Amino acid sequence: MNGDSVECWLTDMDGVLVREHEALPGAAELLEQWRRKDLPYLVLTNNSIFTARDLSARLRHSGLVVPENRIWTSALATSTFLANQISPESNAQGSCYVVGEAGLTTALHEAGFIMTETNPDYVVVGETRNYSFEAITKAVRLINDGARFIVTNPDATGPSSEGVLPATGAIASLITKATGRDPYVVGKPNPMMFRSALNHLGAHSMQTAMIGDRMDTDIVAGMEAGMHTILVLSGLSSRADIADFPFRPNRIIDGVFELLDEPLIGDADVDVRGSA
Template structure:
């Protein structure tokens, strides 16, 4: 796929557009380039803590203008998935017990679900900074009693200024050990999250590119969803890491500044050069 044939863009957020709340070179310009060209795009994140409105405000504070309708989180993807699972002919709404934050509960409420601790249809586990033993115990008991087990994402750790924190994947592993049941995980690297984003845009994978900084989530999920994949070196992956995987991205670039129509800071390198592509 040539750059000219790409009609829609999906992009990861951390490590691609921002790093530790600081915008990465070319991020603001690329978003403006897409806006001017009226290209459909979505900014994706596995983090389910925040609502799209919250994330739009956080990005704005970092100097990046991304409307909330251009943000797609694992919480939104999970809510969309579960809404499609509910029997449309049922007389009652679906019910969920949630271990998570406002981003997840808001998405589920807006999808028509009722939060309940009494015989819920689903136990949904997402990101939170306030995991409680009581909530985890409740989740274990409900799953053992028959509630279906759903997770927003598989990430075992998350970043903080003080170092790594246990994240969703670590907590779901604990619950799996106590129940013998594994969750269905909606977020990356499940290509379902990307397909739901494509549906949100009304786009086709054949003409969509995915920009990410992780081979094990962004690139594999983009590849399995049938999209053109672009790996950036501005996040967690290095060029040496690529050899560890049996697949390759379609293109490898140092950062999103290489996707600009006009070079950034006088860089005269061809921004459409597919250096390192497969």
């Protein structure tokens, strides 16, 4: 498959379209190219803190126009997955105890779930900057009492201006250690997230390309979902890193500016490898 035969696009956000809230070379132009050609696409992120509306506004501040219906988060993927787990014959609303932020609670509410601390069907753990001992203790006890354990994404750390922060995967490991229960993890690298995105678009994997900057999440999940995979070197991966993995992307590019029909002026001078 080459760029001309791709009918649908999925792309990671950080390291592909933006870096530290600054749009990367070619990102705005690529989004406009997809809009002009009326190509379906989604911007994916494992971050479950923000709603799609919040992320659309944040991207707009970076100079990128991405409508909220073109954003797919691990929170949306999780709510879609759980909604499909509820038997339609039961006529019952599912219930959740959530450790997370508005992006996750909003997605679950919109999928019809009730938030409760009393005998929930699920304990759902997502990203938050306000993990509390009380909330984690409540999650442990509810899981021990029979609630099913769901995690939005496996990322153990997240970035901040001061350095790395413990993230969803780290908190999930704490709960697993306390309960002896492993969670079901919806976000990347589980291809479930990509399949839910494809279903949301009504697209087929054989005509879809995935653009990402991480071999261990974006590329492996895209490959397992049956998509054409494109690794960009504008984020976390370098060419040297690729040798550490037993699989390969279909294409390797320096940045998304290489996917433009009309090259950016001076794009040959753009250095995107410094953060790799």
